[in-house]
Amino acid sequence: MNHLMKTFITLCARASWLGKRICGSKFACPSLARARGIAAESPQDLHGQIRGLGAESPVRAGRSTARTRHTDRKKVHAGIPLLAALAVLAFTACAPGAEKTGAESAAPAAVELTDSFGRTIRLKNYPERIVSLAPNMTETLFLLGAGNLIVGRTDYCDYPLEAAKIPPVGSITTPSIEHIVSLAPDLIVGSTHFQKETLAALENLRIPVYLSIVRNDDAGDAGDSNNYEEIFDTIIMLAKLVNKTEEAEKIVSVMRQRKDAVEQTVRKAAHKPRVYYMISFGEAGDYTAGRGTYISALIKSAGGLNTGDDIEGWKYSAEALFRSQPDIILCGTSSGGPGAGNLEKLRSTAPYNRLRAVQEGRVYGIDNNLLDRTGPRNIDGLEMMAKIFHPDLFPLEPSQAEFFPSELSPSELSPSEFSP
């Protein structure tokens, strides 16, 4: 028996090593790091996350070191969906959590569920001390009314404002494990950009980890992408963990209504504008949300055609932008972050100021956290985009009118209407 266990552990270690090799080093995309303007701890895992593990695009993450930057330039960008799928498989295969928690199955559990990577989470009691390692999870927990359970957050959890009072434990990619342990959490929740190394460290410490991501998929022109259901699922599953299922049902039904309302209204549109979602530009590189990203799906259901659909992944170029000449440019301007002031910069930077959309005043700022973070606020983002794309279909309230057409201020436009 002992011998069998040993063999099993060795095998696990092998698989985990292999998994790391596959997930980690095949994807070199410093792009996303740069896209958000924040270099990630190691660029390849970022790409791995986005292509393979997660959908949530550029959440700010981590920092860069001299060493990673030097290795970057020797790696070649490889964006092959097959490898992405492999990465997911490898991750699932090498996460030993499932077996481990399965072994302790004797006591009755308060809650048991499977996370996005097929890992089984069993909790004997509902958690009372949660560390959230993802801004979207923090947002969702607060919305569910479980914000008071959060004892630790990442540096980037800036919404809602109450979140700022919780002590930060570091970045999304490199949180301080020591700090997390000192907070004595009974549950850790993570999402996109969560690192396998962090998972391994936390599992060694026997702290339950729940991971939830929305995968990028390509729904094609047929529309109806599965992304919304995944976003809703994220909320419902998280609610199960904190015993707030009823609240979640209400929130999700409101979200569904709002989404359906937008999609129905947009269906009446005679013309769909071609939209470019500008994550960054110029010196920071041209980045957008390409085909199959769930941001592309959001744009589609807001009644727009995503010009980024001619690429896979996130890296674009100025030349392609001039070739496609989008009708509308959505410029990410997360307040306080590197995106602040992007709108002004865009209008004064050559060659971008010569783009037709810029010249004709069809550039709109949008708080990119509404789109980048998969969660309840995606619906705010969706409604904002629909209003921008089809102003004729969405009558404006007088208070909002002054912000159109181009000085759209996200904070003024996104009343959260789904408090249960």
Add this chain to the structure above:
Amino acid sequence: MKRDYFAARRGKIFLAALFLLLPLPASLVYISHGLITIPFGEVLRILASGFVSAETATTQELVIWLIRLPRVCAGTLVGAGLAITGAAYQGIFRNRLADPYMTGVSAGATLGCTIAILLGFDSSVFGLGGITLFSFCGALVTSLLIFTFIAASRRVSHTAILLTGISINLFLSGLVSLLMFLNRDKIETIVLWTMGSLSGLNWQKILFALPLLCAGLTGLFFCARPLDYLVLGSDIARVHGIAVKRSTFLIILFSSLVTSVCVSLSGIVGFVGLLIPNIVRLLFGSRSGLVFAFSCGLGALFLQLADFLARTLLSPAELPLGILTSIIGVPFFIFLVLKKTEQSA
């Protein structure tokens, strides 16, 4: 016999002049190809007619005038600049492995840029001046530091010089990373410098860099003769009437100027300064003036090609320039190091 020598030299000078002109027709090729292919005739017509206002310009005109032409110009300038400074550093360090990247001078310039950006200099003319000034100071201080180290110890091996350069490079890169970590909210503008790219370029930057770069290049060409003697050792140079200290300082000054302008245009682009002058020496001999001229032409051609590949290989996406120059440069570098060790063994 003497006639032959002069004839050969004239031939080389003629060839060098040809090399200096080659980037011009090459740039036409690069301007016409890309995501949208524009026929040569059309390119010439658009270039000849000058830039019309953006309202009436066609997509082709916009792409040529606002995206491709500035990129090709910058590629030419940076390639020529990096190659010639590589040749200059290799001369004064009397080491064929020296170049702005290996010696850490590029990293010094990057540190200067980083500090300037953190202090709030932007892409306005005033801001560009500030960034270039800081970058120049960083490059100058670094190269003086290394040179002082070499001058202080009488006999320094090639390895020691390289190790000094590499450790200074790592030290300065570490400082840049530290600054970036401490200022995460401003990081966006800085990452470019460390990756190397020509994609964020516009005319303002190029017009600002052009006179500085020309001044630096001209200065270096004038230093070519003293450099020929300096390569032989300071004693021999002194015997031939060269003001050793002054010449050395001038070469370092001009090289730092050129390096810093290149870094503030394109960020750190590795291996051009190492690769090009060494190829030139293998092909055309070691006279500094000729090495400088050939390096300028070949460096410009090399970087034009690298940038062309960077923007077309994964089109419509773009590769960082540093990736391509390194992929081509590293094998050559290893080959060179191996050959060096063979010779000294």
